[in-house]
Amino acid sequence: MTITWWQILLLTLYAGYQIWDELHIYSSASSPVFAGMLSGLVMGDLTTGLVIGGSLQLTILGVGTFGGATRIDANTGTIMATAFSVSLGMNPQQAISAIGVPVASLLVQLDILARFANTYFAHRMDKKIEEFDYKGIERNFLLGLVPWSLSRMLPVFLALTFGGGLVQSVVGVLNNQLQWLGDGLEVAGAVLPAVGFAILLRYLPVKKHLPYLILGFTITALLTVVFNDIQLLGENVAEVVENLEATFNALPMLAITLIGLALATISYKNGQNGKGTPQQSTSNTQEDSVEGEIDDDEL
Structure with missing residues (x-):
């Protein structure tokens, strides 16, 4: 099964929206389990989406962003893991370890880049405050959403559009020449929720x-x-x-x-x-x- 253009479009748009929801709206549409549900519906396999989303949701149970700290982007990891798992027939637990967690970790760097880029609009807002330009304040506040959304939309779009062949090759190797590694990744994917519970219990x-x-x-x-x-x-x-x-x-x-x-x-x-x-x-x-x-x- 190949990922069609409309599936790429919907998942890319959701990737941009979910960070806005996480920062401003707080409707829980930015949680990994919701990302898994939506990705599963778009890809035509709700069960796989819920398994991957629920697993990554449990993995980050005890992880927070207190003080503006950057955490792994489990939402984007869920989107990519679900899309490739369904399209390539990949085991969900293997997709969590081989795609979901690595992508979520790599997106930390883009999250930091988005934060730095957003300071440009913060300084413009400071200037507009001194000028009592309330429309300008609102405009720059909304423009601050652009770097945040692009930091999620671009990786999802590029990976789903051009990364299918690479991921398929990796999956083929894991299921044949490196079967032992593929089995290990499945076990690791199943254990990750327990790690999330352990982190949560550590701080409660x-x-x-x-x-x-x-x-x-x-x-x-x-x-x-x-x-x-x-x-x-x-x-x-x-x-x-x-x-x-x-x-x-x-x-x-x-x-x-x-x-x-x-x-x-x-x-x-x-x-x-x-x-x-x-x-x-x-x-x-x-x-x-x-x-x-x-x-x-x-x-």
């Missing part, structure tokens, strides 16, 4: 809320085992009993989300009720700072 006040973490993990693990056993039993019964209309589903993600929401609500209400003395709170904050965790009042 885990020690302070350890009972909730243990309880949530235990409940989810137990329910997963129960649901999986029921599903397996139902499938076996369906093979024996004809015209069985019952359906047996695995544990839905919504149930896991609600468990986490309930525990978070309990923790929040306990904090609102003032449980714990000020001395204990100060002590916990100092311990969290030593461990590198972000305390609640810093979020």
Whole structure:
């Protein structure tokens, strides 16, 4: 399957829009999971897009841009990984490791370039402020979007237009002469979400809320085992009993989300009720700072 011109156009336009959404609109359309969903719809394989987008979303769970710091561009990485995975029939996990993560890391340099280019419009805005030219301020503010969007649109357009042959050659080598490396990349792609969870847990006040973490993990693990056993039993019964209309589903993600929401609500209400003395709170904050965790009042 080749990537058609309209698919390249739509993905390029979205690449330019998603950075605008991330900086100004905040509609969550700039998240990797949304990028995977949209890329999957454009490429005609929603499942692959969601797998790649969800994996990269989990990978950057604990990574932020505090103080204007540049992070890996997981959104652009998701777009390219999904497009090439679907068009070349590439394993999604292999696409994450071989395309998604390297592209996301390389785009850090273009992000920095866009920030430097944007200072030109910032200085023009300073001048317009001194002149009380409000229209000029608004105009330069919007023009600042140009370097940001181009820093995402150009790589996506060039890669999807001219990079298909190179990626196809690489995939062929990974699946033949370097099969061991291709298998290793698939394993690495599957492990990356766990790395994101580890980074997130490193900076959350885990020690302070350890009972909730243990309880949530235990409940989810137990329910997963129960649901999986029921599903397996139902499938076996369906093979024996004809015209069985019952359906047996695995544990839905919504149930896991609600468990986490309930525990978070309990923790929040306990904090609102003032449980714990000020001395204990100060002590916990100092311990969290030593461990590198972000305390609640810093979020």
